[in-house]
Amino acid sequence: xxxxxxxxxxxxxxxxxxxxxxxxxxxxxxxxxxxxxxxxxxxxxxxxxxxxxxxxxxxxxxxxxxxxxxxxxxxxxxxxxxxxxxxxxxxxxxxxxxxxxxxxxxxxxxxxxxxxxxxxxxxxxxxxxxxxxxxxxxxxxxxxxxxxxxxxxxxxxxxxxxxxxxxxxxxxxxxxxxxxxxxxxxxxxxxxxxxxxxxxxxxxxxxxxxxxxxxxxxxxxxxxxxxxxxxxxxxxxxxxxxxxxxxxxxxxxxxxxxxxxxxxxxxxxxxxxxxxxxxxxxxxxxxxxxxxxxxxxxxxxxxxxxxxxxxxxxxxxxxxxxxxxxxxxxxxxxxxxxxxxxxxxxxxxxxxxxxxxxxxxxxxxxxxxxxxxxxxxxxxxxxxxxxxxxxxxxxxxxxxxxxxxxxxxxxxxxxxxxxxxxxxxxxxxxxxxxxxxxxxxxxxxxxxxxxxxxxxxxxxxxxxxxxxxxxxxxxxxxxxxxxxxxxxxxxxxxxxxxxxxxxxxxxxxxxxxx
Amino acid sequence: xxxxxxxxxxxxxxxxxxxxxxxxxxxxxxxxxxxxxxxxxxxxxxxxxxxxxxxxxxxxxxxxxxxxxxxxxxxxxxxxxxxxxxxxxxxxxxxxxxxxxxxxxxxxxxxxxxxxxxxxxxxxxxxxxxxxxxxxxxx
Numbered sequence: 128x129x130x131x132x133x134x135x136x137x138x139x140x141x142x143x144x145x146x147x148x149x150x151x152x153x154x155x156x157x158x159x160x161x162x163x164x165x166x167x168x169x170x171x172x173x174x175x176x177x178x179x180x181x182x183x184x185x186x187x188x189x190x191x192x193x194x195x196x197x198x199x200x201x202x203x204x205x206x207x208x209x210x211x212x213x214x215x216x217x218x219x220x221x222x223x224x225x226x227x228x229x230x231x232x233x234x235x236x237x238x239x240x241x242x243x244x245x246x247x248x249x250x251x252x253x254x255x256x257x258x259x260x261x262x263x264x265x266x267x268x269x270x271x272x273x274x275x276x277x278x279x280x281x282x283x284x285x286x287x288x289x290x291x292x293x294x295x296x297x298x299x300x301x302x303x304x305x306x307x308x309x310x311x312x313x314x315x316x317x318x319x320x321x322x323x324x325x326x327x328x329x330x331x332x333x334x335x336x337x338x339x340x341x342x343x344x345x346x347x348x349x350x351x352x353x354x355x356x357x358x359x360x361x362x363x364x365x366x367x368x369x370x371x372x373x374x375x376x377x378x379x380x381x382x383x384x385x386x387x388x389x390x391x392x393x394x395x396x397x398x399x400x401x402x403x404x405x406x407x408x409x410x411x412x413x414x415x416x417x418x419x420x421x422x423x424x425x426x427x428x429x430x431x432x433x434x435x436x437x438x439x440x441x442x443x444x445x446x447x448x449x450x451x452x453x454x455x456x457x458x459x460x461x462x463x464x465x466x467x468x469x470x471x472x473x474x475x476x477x478x479x480x481x482x483x484x485x486x487x488x489x490x491x492x493x494x495x496x497x498x499x500x501x502x503x504x505x506x507x508x509x510x511x512x513x514x515x516x517x518x519x520x521x522x523x524x525x526x527x528x529x530x531x532x533x534x535x536x537x538x539x540x541x542x543x544x545x546x547x548x549x550x551x552x553x554x555x556x557x558x559x560x561x562x563x564x565x566x567x568x569x570x571x572x573x574x575x576x577x578x579x580x581x582x583x584x585x586x587x588x589x590x591x592x593x594x595x596x597x598x599x600x601x602x603x604x605x606x607x608x609x610x611x612x613x614x615x616x617x618x619x620x621x622x623x624x625x626x627x628x629x630x631x632x633x634x635x636x637x638x639x640x641x
Numbered sequence: 642x643x644x645x646x647x648x649x650x651x652x653x654x655x656x657x658x659x660x661x662x663x664x665x666x667x668x669x670x671x672x673x674x675x676x677x678x679x680x681x682x683x684x685x686x687x688x689x690x691x692x693x694x695x696x697x698x699x700x701x702x703x704x705x706x707x708x709x710x711x712x713x714x715x716x717x718x719x720x721x722x723x724x725x726x727x728x729x730x731x732x733x734x735x736x737x738x739x740x741x742x743x744x745x746x747x748x749x750x751x752x753x754x755x756x757x758x759x760x761x762x763x764x765x766x767x768x769x770x771x772x773x774x775x776x777x778x779x780x
Contacts, residue, residue: 277745348665354672548661
């Protein structure tokens, strides 16, 4: 029996286009994630130690990742969380063919667009592309680009994983400066494929093959990914890799697989600044997990990955400015937040999610009140970042911008041409079928916390007008979270496909990995 | 048992899902193909400098193009002024030249990090950043 096929083989007249699709997708996804999780710490540690990056590091890590995934697959490691209950029917060939055709028709032009030119977007070119040049092996941090603060480059201290990956791939293309094809831009299509595989894999485990194909098509057909512009597949932005890491963490949460959750949490802070907050939210979401045998292992894996990521990012950040690695205040603060979150979770895990939610809401209100008192001090400080934060807190607590905030938020959520209908579906489900989400409280908490934090970040960290922030930044944050929303919607999609509510224990319950 | 409300909700959810898939499919030819082909063709026709700086005017384009024409790749280009805005593109457009703050160099310096300063017969180039354009001055 094919693993992950929900206990059923397709009838001979309706054989799937791809034999054992879930197993193949799981293997590919594991290999890709393992390669990333080997390369990220290795490259960071070499740079922190002041050593040059060898060109062979990237292929070596991905070869090891592939080998590990294949060995694990062959050994019959618990790659699946078997679903209880009756088998669900396989996906019809027409659905598979349509999904594959749609995927190919939007991915092929993106691959061509990625290879044809350097990134054609602002951040993709001015920020990430330039840093990829600086990180191309045999790069080290002794170059003037890094050690001289007078050398100007955009976002020098941003998390380095994406430019490290781009630089690594660029070094493999032989003569990078004169290369006709911009191989380093292939990471966009690769992360997009990995994102699709991740949603497919989660869908297969949670809701069966039909729903998996449908959810994958829904994620792929989100216009903002394939239309040229900020955050598109070939834009060179880090939003797509971050969306993949978020989906990985969400998949690990919902299918109770510690390695998958840890991989997502490890990658998040190393990809984009907000990834550190998303990793924290993944830890906090575990507060809401139902008691089950996998929960302690999930919490340990999540904490270890978060601490490792915070240490790697925190130690590398000063090195990117030519300073020695040190225990900086941001590093200590993030480590403290992760450990405190874990400790609080240990104290209140078995006291019920409602009590935890009340405690969190009270803590958030207290933090807001404290921030309101601190706002004048921050606004009067000499640090531009603190001044901006002070202004943001003023903006939030004065309620003067409330109509603009609400309208801007709603407009972005329901900007169908860019993000599609995912958040409309989510709101319909939250309003009228909350039980669809209730079976996975940790995923629901992760998504709600993420969307709330994304929304609050707009007034708190706005550098320009609110309307510009909603268009330029909040839209991309919503895009990052959209695959998580699709994973949360999987039971609902299953219900729509199977024309009725699935019995409890079929869609909602997944056995913990043992 | 399925209630009328349940059926209506399932219908609404199904409609939203179909709308999502349909809208995505409808946008593939125009956005994934035509818009991308047009963008890549424009990039190839105009080159990176004009492609990225077109909205900031001819003055900005001429400033960067002049530096590219006159300076060797392993050189240093000085700048001052507002770095937020079009000047953010300068390090990537001028790569592998280093773009360095003017005040970091002592007066009379002719090289930095072992690289010569970008210049023409009239003097050492200094890019001046404004929020809406880049100017080229000489030191």
